[in-house]
Amino acid sequence: MTLNLDSIIFISFLLASVVIGLFSSYGVRTIKEYAIGNKNFTTATIAATIVATWASGNVFFGMVEETYKNGLYQILGDCADVICMFSIGIILAPRMGEFLDKLSIAEAMGDLYGTGARAITAITGLTMSVGVIAAQLQVSGLIFSYCFNCPTEYGIIAGGVIMGLYSTLGGVRSVTFTDVIQLITFATMLPTLAFFIFDKMHVSSILSHPEVTQRFFNFHEVFDFTRPKSLYYLCLFLFNGIPGFGPAFFQRVAISKDTRQITKSFVIAGFIWFFIIISIDFISILTFSAHPNLVPINVVKFIIFDQSYPGLRGFILAGIMAMIMSTADSYTNSASVLFVHDLCKPLGMKIKKELLITRIISAILVLGAIGLSLASNIGTGKISLMQFLIAAHMFYMPVVTVPFLLAVFGFRSSTKAVLIGMAAGAITVFTWEQFLQIEHIPGIIPGMVANMVFLFASHYLLRQEGGWIGIKDQAPLIAIKQERSARIKKFIKSIKEFNFSKFMEKNSPNNELMYIYTGLFACISLYANMATVNHYIKLNLSELFQIITPSVLFSATALLSYPLWLEPWKRCEVIAHIVWNIVSFYGLIFIGFLFAIISSFSTFQVMILMINLIMIAVLVRWQWALTMIILGAVFSVNFANIYLPGSLNLEAISLRLQLIYILLFIGSLLIIFIKPKQERQSLVEEKVLHLGTRLVAQEKQVLDALSLKSEFIRNMQHEYHTPMTGIMAMSQMLYDSHDNLSDKEKKEAAEVIFKSFVRLESFDSNLASLAKLNKNEFQLKPEDINFSELLQERIKTCRKLYEEEDSTRGFIVNLPDEEIRIWGDKYYLQQMLDNLIINAIMYCEHGLIEITLERLGNRFLRLYVRDSGIGIPPSELLEVFGEFMVSSKTRTPSGGRGIGLALCKKVVTAHQGNILAESDGESWTLFTVTLPLR
Incomplete structure (x- = not known):
């Protein structure tokens, strides 16, 4: 064996994986920690380990070989994997709440159908896992032989030893942590390899060859199910698309905190996997278009040694090895748990040291997989890697998957x-x-x-x-259905109540200088395009440039002269907004795409276009930016085809590839970077508006606070002193040490100030309202209110302001289909709802909050707010509505507030309704509010 750059990269990756895996495994003491950890994994980590487990080494080899050999048949089969991930995340995950505390799929089946079903599931899961691991080891043997020029058998043994080492000792924490590293490795390797091969070829020749078109774009042949081959790949599509819930993938469900995290993880994994299969299939298409006569089982070897260079070759080998290790270690971990936890226990075997035995079984399973891999003919031409993978699942899916999916x-x-x-x-x-x-x-x-x-x-x-x-x-499923229904209603309402003026306002700058800068930028963009476009293009399309130049300059001047507009024009802001959008669309997007097309996507024109599109994406909402960009691309292509025939010197298919790449790039930029930023900005604006509205109302009400009872003095010291201390301390720290603090420390300090302010403001608001309601001359300001809509709005606002980001509590909101309207004082009803909802959030940290609204005939409505929190002692249920009366379970040494529920009682009484509290004193509390509709 000779060491070179490629082997050094490969060895370094193996050492890093083992060291990181063993380091992250420190502290595993029980079989539960070994199997599913402490359920403290982030959504990104779970998504990464899902993809890493899915993207096995034999899948890579199999996809490359089969796509090269069978073209579109295999590509469609690969897409079924994405459908499978999305179906798990969107359809199945909300229904899997009862399985989150299970260590394995066999335990779940045992709880459903008894010990026999549990043992059968464990046996079929073990056989499937050993088969999958054996397939990975076979591929690892090939990788070691490629890297060190050694016999495949040595590579199988070496790969088994390395994979077994940290998966046996580490447990799921080791597996998930190394999966993240391995995902980054091969997810980086694939596009790098694809672009390297792509760069060596002429873009227009990739898909122009008849053999390429016949193999990769013959949809008529693929969907002709009278052909045996089409029928086989239909079965393969079903095999890939039906969620099998093998031991390793059920484990990915079990390590999640809740069903919402499962949904997010699998949806994110679906998008990542879609990107990966596109890269793998693209590599196969590129290889076939350049070398259509290769033997399929040698395609991967050809790609590694003939389509790359030293350094990249080692990186490719490490990336494939990452795929192998991430899948093998996952199945090793889950299979060892199956054997000890689900096979030995049902058979009556008493095991004292479960963790130690599990690790020993894990090592034995790896040894068994090594033996199976050495004895099999996988990948030699007698049986392909894809066929072996199907064979490994042959008994598991028909035996276990069907009853589990039905359950x-x-x-x-x-x-x-x-x-x-x-x-x-x-x-x-x-x-x-x-x-x-x-x-x-x-x-x-x-x-x-x-x-x-x-x-x-x-x-x-x-x-x-x-x-x-x-x-x-059913709580997670009900919550998702309610959220989906609320989104649909909101969408329909937004269409019915669409306001063009407000729409333009939201998607236009609110700064006068920005209008001037946009006009100036349009002029600079035009001059940059004119200066860098090819001279012969300007000569051939001189009439076009005689139209483009004055039209862009005229429209840009309209923005540059904005300060000189007549005052009536300025006061009618919608005119400025429309003009800005038209100039931006025409001068930056449409003209930018047109220059890129007529210049055959030259470097400078594409660069200017990208700058234009990014600027638009920053200034307007991402949805509107994406819409304008797509429309600009469509209009520019159609314009060039209709009015500039023969001006395109790129073939149509090449043009489409360039446009698709630009749209995908900008679309990804908008979704990944701009969208979250704009959502955070909208949330901040909503919080500012909410707090600002409440603060204005308090300016006058706080003056009446002096008339409260003597109990107020005892409570005021605590309720004012505590948040003020936080505000003053953090403000002083920011003032004294601003330049020395990190961004994280500044953010934490600002968060303390904000939360202290919210607490202080809430206390002030409740106190002032309570004082007003105690006055004899007090009068309500009744109006017609959509109580259903008000309740939804307050739930949404209170959750945003008071619920932690990593909260595990569940929310169920049951609203009638019809609107419930009430005649009442909106401000005080809003305060009553806020106090009930905030109390439920504060005293129910991990349980379920259920809010139900219903109509009682034609005269009354009833609201239920139930939480599975700490409860209220039954003897105190009548006292909690008294002013400054606090439950013994929430009372602090300094007194507690005792204002929120008293205010609720006053508001409900003022509306001629009643409020009732019920509790078992330990695990739940229910508030029932009944109000007259008129």
């Missing part, structure tokens, strides 16, 4: 019916593969169908208990 959707049956279905699935697979041997239909799909048919038949024919009874934990 997730709410169908529950008896143990007898499920075991009959499992047996039918296994027998069907065995019969299909051993006797029927229909090559173009793998037995895995008929086996799943057989399981489902026999499960339903045995359930209904044998009259078993259960059926479509629904899921146990």
Whole structure:
């Protein structure tokens, strides 16, 4: 073995993975920590480990080889993986709340259908895991042989030892942490390799060859299901698209904190995986277009050694090895837990040191996978890597996936019916593969169908208990449905109440100087394009430039002269907004795209276009920026095709590639960077507006605070002194040490000041209102109020202002379909709702808050606010509505406030309603408010 740059990069990656993995495994003491950790993983970490587990080494080899060999057939099959991830995140995740505390898929099946189902799940999961690990080791043998020119068998053994080392000792924390590093490695490697190969070819020749078109764009052939090949890849599409919930992927669900994190993780993973499969398929297309006569099993080796250079070659080998290790360690970890936790326990074996035995089993599983990989013919031409992967899942999906997916959707049956279905699935697979041997239909799909048919038949024919009874934990699903319904209603309402003037205002600068700067920038952009465009293009299209130049300068001058506009024009702000949008669209987007097209996307024109688009993206909302950019691209292409025939010296397909690249780049920029920034800015503006409105109302009310009872003095010292101390201390620190503080420390100090201010302002508001309501001459200011809409608004505002970002509490809001309107004082009803909601948030840190609104006939409404928090002692339920009366469970040494519920009582009484408190004193509290509609 000779050391070179590539082998040094490869060895460094292996050492880094082992060291990082072992370091991150420190502190694992129980099998639960080994299996699912402490559920403190971030959403980004879980998404990374999902992709890293999915992107196995045999998947990379298989996708490259199969895409090179079968073209569009394989590409569509690869896209099913993305559909699978999105379906888990969007459809299945909200229904999986009851499985979050399970260590494995087998434990979940055991709780549903008994010990027999648990043992069967563990056995099929073990066989599948060993098969997947063996496939990874086979690929690792190839990688070691490529890197060190050694026999494949040595590479299999070396890869097994390295992977087994940190996955055996570390546990899931080690696996997830190294998965993040490995994802970064191969996600960087793939586009680098693709662009390197792409750079060596002429862009217009990539897709122009007839063989490329026939293999990668013949949709008619692919969707002709009379062909055996189309039928086979339809089965492959179903295999990839149906969530199998193998041991490793169920573990990714189990390590999540809640269903919302599962949803986010799988959706993010879906987008990342889509980017990865595009890169892999693009590499295959590029390789085929340049070298269409390669032997498919040698394609990856050809790409590594003939399509790259020293340094990049080592980086590619490390990236592929990262894919191998990330999948193998995940399956090793989950399979060892299956054996000890779900196979030994149901069989009655008593294990005292579960963690130690789990690690030993993990090592034995790796040794078994090494033996299977050495004995098999994977990747030699007799059986492809993709076929072996399907074979590894051959019994798991027909036996376990079907009943588990049905359980997730709410169908529950008896143990007898499920075991009959499992047996039918296994027998069907065995019969299909051993006797029927229909090559173009793998037995895995008929086996799943057989399981489902026999499960339903045995359930209904044998009259078993259960059926479509629904899921146990419906709170996350209900919350998502309510959020979706609220978004739809909000969207419909925004369309019905669309205001063109406000729309233009939101998507235009609010600074007079910005109008001048935009006009100046349009002039500079035009002059830059004119100065850098090819001289022959200007001669050939002289008439076009005679139109472009004055039209852009005229429109830009309209903005430059904005300070000189007539006052009536300035007062009608919508005119300025419309002019700004027209000039920006025409002078920066449309003209920018047009210059890029007529210059054949020369470097300077593309650079100027990018600067124009980024400037637009910064100045307007990202949705409107994306809309204008897409319209500008479409209009410029159509304009060039209609009015400038023959001016395009790029082939149509090349032009599309360039435009698609620019649109994808800008779209990604908008979504990844601009969108979050604008959302944060909108939230800040909403908070400022909310607090500003409340502060204005307090200016007069705070003057009446002197008439409160003597109890006020005791409470005031605590309620004013504590937040003021925070404000003064943090303000002093910022003043004295501003230049020496880090951004994080400044942000934390500002957060302390803001929260102290909110607490102080809330106390002031409640106090002033309570004082007013105690006056005999007090009068309400009633008006017609949409109480349903007001309740939704206050829930949203209070959650934004008082709920922590990492909160695990659940929220269920049950609103009637029809609007409930009430005649009352909006300000005081809003304060009453705020206090009830804020109390629920403050005293229910981890449980569930349920808010229900209903109409009682034609005369009353009823509001329920229930939380699973600390509760109120039953003996104090009548006292909590008294002024300055505080529950013993929330009382502090300094007294506590005792104002919020007293204010609620006063507001409800003033509206001729009533409020009632109920609690078991330990785990829940319910406030019931009844108000007359008139």
